[in-house]
Amino acid sequence: MLKAQTIVQLQTGKPTSIRGLSVVDDNVAWISGNRGHIAITHDGGKNWDWTQVKEFEKADFRDIEAFSAKSAVIMSSGTPALVLKTTDGGVTWQEKYRNTDTAYFLDAMDFDSPKHGLILGDPIKNKFLLLETNDGGETWAPFKNQPDALAGEASFAASGTCLRIINGDILIATGGTNARLLSYSIKNKKWDYASFPITHGKASQGSFSVAVGKNDAILIGGNYSKDKVTDSVAVNFIPHPFKILNTANKQPAGFQSSVEFINGDTFLSTGTPGTNITTDGGVTWRQVDATSYNVCRKAKHGKMVLLAGDKGKIGVLKM
Numbered sequence: 001m002l003k004a005q006t007i008v009q010l011q012t013g014k015p016t017s018i019r020g021l022s023v024v025d026d027n028v029a030w031i032s033g034n035r036g037h038i039a040i041t042h043d044g045g046k047n048w049d050w051t052q053v054k055e056f057e058k059a060d061f062r063d064i065e066a067f068s069a070k071s072a073v074i075m076s077s078g079t080p081a082l083v084l085k086t087t088d089g090g091v092t093w094q095e096k097y098r099n100t101d102t103a104y105f106l107d108a109m110d111f112d113s114p115k116h117g118l119i120l121g122d123p124i125k126n127k128f129l130l131l132e133t134n135d136g137g138e139t140w141a142p143f144k145n146q147p148d149a150l151a152g153e154a155s156f157a158a159s160g161t162c163l164r165i166i167n168g169d170i171l172i173a174t175g176g177t178n179a180r181l182l183s184y185s186i187k188n189k190k191w192d193y194a195s196f197p198i199t200h201g202k203a204s205q206g207s208f209s210v211a212v213g214k215n216d217a218i219l220i221g222g223n224y225s226k227d228k229v230t231d232s233v234a235v236n237f238i239p240h241p242f243k244i245l246n247t248a249n250k251q252p253a254g255f256q257s258s259v260e261f262i263n264g265d266t267f268l269s270t271g272t273p274g275t276n277i278t279t280d281g282g283v284t285w286r287q288v289d290a291t292s293y294n295v296c297r298k299a300k301h302g303k304m305v306l307l308a309g310d311k312g313k314i315g316v317l318k319m
Helices: none
Strands: 006-011 018-023 029-033 037-041 049-052 060-066 072-077 081-086 094-099 106-111 117-124 127-133 163-166 169-173 180-185 190-195 205-212 217-223 234-238 243-247 258-263 266-271 274-278 286-289 295-298 305-308 314-318
Touching: 006 286, 018 072, 018 295, 018 305, 029 060, 029 305, 037 060, 060 106, 072 106, 106 163, 117 163, 163 205, 169 205, 180 205, 205 266, 217 258, 217 266, 258 295, 266 295
Parallel strands: 018 060, 205 258
Antiparallel strands: 006 314, 018 029, 029 037, 037 049, 060 072, 072 081, 081 094, 106 117, 117 127, 163 169, 169 180, 180 190, 205 217, 217 234, 234 243, 258 266, 266 274, 274 286, 295 305, 305 314
C-alpha cells in the first residue's frame, strides 16, 4: 500500500521569487531567485543561509547548478545575461559570462557532469541559443549545432527544467506558438523535432518542463495565465525510439512549470495551482498539495526532494 505523499513547508517570507533549485544530496541544496538572492542549506532544508550577491542585487537568477557545498554556478535572465560561479560556498562569486545584447535572454541550465554543461536561451534569428562549457562553468561558448526555432516559439525561464542533458541526449521543451520537444543525440550530432498535444498557441502556453525516468519520460506545461485549466497539461512518452504514449487519463490539477523523476514510475510536478504526483508513469496524476511552487528537484546523490517558489517559499516532499 502506498503511503500518502505530503509537502511540508520549510520556510517562507523572503523578498525573492525562487526558480533556481539544485539539490546535491540529502543535506546540501542551493536555491537562486530574483533581486540577487541565493541560499544554501547544509542540514536537509531545516536551516538556510541567505545572501544577496554583491554588485548583482538586481539580477534575476533563474537557474543554479550546484556540485557540492562549496561549488555552484548561477545564471541570470534579462539584460545583461550573466553566469557567475562560486568555489567557497557562496561567500564570493566570480563573473564567468556577460552579454549586454538585449536579444540574449537565458532560460535554463543543466550539467551532465561536473565539467560539461549547457545554457539555453530564447531564439535569435530562428535558432535557439545554446551556450556550452567543458570546464565546469569557467568559460562558455556557443554550441556548434544550434537547434531551429519556429516563429513565435520560445522556452520558459520558469524552473530551469525545460533543458535536460541525460543519457547522451539534449532535450529542450518549448512553448508559445508550438509545444515541441527538441532532442539532440550527442553521439549522432543530429536534432529531432516533435510536436506534442500540450496546450499552445499563445505566449503563456506550451511545454515548460521535461523529465526522463528509467522506462519513460514526461513533458508538462499548460497555460500559466489560466493556471487552473487542466486541459492538455501532461504527456508521457518514450525517448528511445521516440514515441508519444498518451496524454494523461487524469491530468494534473492545472498548469505545471516543473516535473522531476523520483523513482520507478513515479514523477512529481509542481506549479502555481499546486503539486501533483504520478506513480504509473504519467497515466494518472493526483494532487498532493495546493500551495504554489515554481520548481521541484530531487537530490543528485540521495532521496531528498525539495520545492521552491515565490516569497522565498521552500518545501520538502514527504513520502
